Amino acid sequence: MSVVTASAPATELPTTAFLAKHLRENLWFYLVLLAGGVLMVAPFVWMVSTALKPAADQFTRDLIPRQITFENFGKAWELMEFQHLVWNSFRIAALSTIGQVVTCSMGAFVFAIVRFKGRDLLFLVLLATLMVPYQMTVIPQFIIFKTFGLYGTDVPLYLPSFLGGAFGVFLLRQYFRTIPLELLEAARLDGASLFRIYFSIYLPLAKPALAALAIFAFMSSWNDLFSALIYLPSDLEKTTLPVGLALFQRLYRAQWALMMAAVIISIAPIIVAFFFAQKQFIQGFAATGIK
């Protein structure tokens, strides 16, 4: 799979004259990108600015707070009992991630290396499910989970992740296909079972793709509002961060400084992870564009 890379910069160390010329030639590109970039980060900047203001100053229009305080974070944490929300979100996201990585890699392995009748058709059918809106499947699933008494528990939020999925299978199959078949043939001659080959050869070699899928699955679950909204009770001890934030909005209307602190608490883990593993994050999204 192709990783999106930056276009190559000049090889030798740039001189000031070179930089000036480069800037002059591409001035418009920089200006447009910079203006766009400012618009992209402005909401986050304003979020941080508000969260650092004392409650009394929250309506001041200063970008740099006159007085900087961190009390909003502690207060928001206490009001919302964030430890429950964070733990619930984390537990569900971690289980979903395990489910996706395990079951998608299993399916992808078969689609990548095993020949059987109707394989390509089955794979196309699987890909076609990407086009099916989520709402087309959610109602019967809701009824099934309710029938089995799982409504109100977190099971419906992670169990579906243990049934593979077109996106993950597609992403990993692409990667598995880059692994030379000779490895597989050699292992087979030595009498290794298909499971052994999958587990001891393919999985270890596909770590980058597995990481990309894991990050994608974790992030999707962490950010998922809809499922938590329909399955979990609107109770700060039982629900996840997105629903918790929606509740916060209703409970503490117009307490913007507190609310921005709560927002920062809930997005911080993903932002930090994103800065460290930018490539894996982007890879997951880039994979959808490759045919």
Added chain:
Amino acid sequence: MSQIGVSPRGAERFWVIVLLLPTLLGLALGAFGSIAATIGISLFQWDLLSPAKWVGFDNYLALPENRNFLKALGNTALFSAIYVPATLSISLVVAVLLNQRIRGVSLFRLIYFIPVVTSPTAVGLVWTWIYSKDKGVLNAIITTFGGDPVHWLGSDMALYSVVIVNVWGAIGEGMIIFLGGLQAIPRDVYEAATIDGASRFQQFLAVTIPMLLPSIFFQAVLCTIHAFQAFDYVYILTQTGNGGSSLPMLVFNIYREGFNYFRMGNASAQSVVLAVIVLSLTLIYSRLNKRWGQG
């Protein structure tokens, strides 16, 4: 298509089935079973408390008279009509700019991508603060320049305000898809065009756009699906005190019908309509792609 891979022998067949089992179950239950069930449920009246009652196509026939549904359909159509072209064109421009030989590409890419990874619920709250009528920063800027404060999330403006947030949140994803497509275009095509005296803009029209058409169509399909499924920002930005919305859209309606009022048949019928619309648009795109994209 000749198949790559090995043919399973003996005990290997067992492992093939085991490894494929979750995917097959997912396809059978999660996808096809659920789709069939949704279609089935749409023919009943069912509140999950009393037994389901067969009503045939009544749920569908009632839709044209259902004002909430019509409003939601209209909102969703208008939303998509703005969202899809806006997201496509802006992310294409950003991708083309980032594909130039300029510096700081990875920093820009990082910045444009942040809204894609952060939770729409959380970031939606930041936008409600920015859009806030009385003390929001946007109205503060407007009044500073002598304008009148705007009721950004009121029913008149909500659609445009929410579209802006959705586009803002989706540019990064489109940018990544287009960058992938752009980097697959061989450099020598551009070099040839330069020798022929084509300006950068002419190259964009004559080389970039045609060679990128498959990516553009693909992204158009994805954007359309996103537009018709828009929920998170709508929920956070437009919810009113009684649990309704100043900008009801299809998915929000389905959510209300199904999971607040437990009118499962009605919600299913709306889901089927939603799916049929998305499917039809996808088919139209793929027709257009066949005609122009690979011509």
